[in-house]
Amino acid sequence: MSKIFLKVKGDELVIRRRIWIYIFLIVLFNIIYSDTKCIAASKDSYVTYGNKSYTKKYISVKVISANSKKIKIKLKNRGNKTYLYSEVFKIRKYKKGKWRKINYRKDAKFAKCLYKLEPNDSKIIKIAWKKYFDTEDFKRGKYKIIWMSNCSFRIKNDN
Numbered sequence: 001m002s003k004i005f006l007k008v009k010g011d012e013l014v015i016r017r018r019i020w021i022y023i024f025l026i027v028l029f030n031i032i033y034s035d036t037k038c039i040a041a042s043k044d045s046y047v048t049y050g051n052k053s054y055t056k057k058y059i060s061v062k063v064i065s066a067n068s069k070k071i072k073i074k075l076k077n078r079g080n081k082t083y084l085y086s087e088v089f090k091i092r093k094y095k096k097g098k099w100r101k102i103n104y105r106k107d108a109k110f111a112k113c114l115y116k117l118e119p120n121d122s123k124i125i126k127i128a129w130k131k132y133f134d135t136e137d138f139k140r141g142k143y144k145i146i147w148m149s150n151c152s153f154r155i156k157n158d159n
Contacts, residue, residue, distance in 0.1 A: 055148050059083060059117075063145070063153040068138045069129060071145070071153070076122040084114040085148055091133065094142040108132040 058079030064072040077083045087110045092099040108131070117123060129138050144152045 055083075059148050061145070061147055061149050061151045063151055064124065066143070066153045066155055068135065068155055071127050071129070073125045073127070073145070073147075073151075074122055075117055075125060075148070077117040077119055080119045082119060083117040085117060086114055087111050089127075089145055089147040092144045092146065093137070094144070099144060102133055102137045104132055105134060 058077060058081075060074075060076045060078065062074045062076070064074055066072070075085070091102045093102055094100075110132075115123075129135050138155055140155055142152065142154050144150055
């Protein structure tokens with residue numbers, strides 16, 4: 001009876017060691033080959049590199065296209081430092097002479113990660129409205145995305 005118990009215990013030990021080795025290798029792979037640095041970011045925080053003067057001077061946000069379903073944005077780092085940014089953004093709509101906030105859906109979630117934008121590099125980001133907002137909010141009109149800097153855009157039709 002004791003031989004059977006030891007054999008099972010030995011097999012479990014081997015299995016546990018293998019699992020820990022696999023976990024270690026997965027973590028090591030993610031650290032080496034990851035393009036993101038996971039750090040907590042909340043809906044109300046804006047993560048920038050250093051101070052806001054760097055963001056205003058060297059980071060540009062340009063809306064390439066926008067419609068009632070999605071927006072395509074080009075981010076460009078004209079500086080000489082790596083810039084870290086999160087997905088967190090806010091949208092405002094110009095209505096009756098004022099910029100009014102568009103509320104997130106109740107189940108909207110942002111990834112708690114930071115992404116890298118290398119010096120003299122640019123990235124194109126696509127955002128589907130339905131992931132964060134009710135799509136009825138995005139009809140014809142003037143909007144502003146508040147992300148790393150403010151950028152106004154218009155939705156002209158429902159395409």
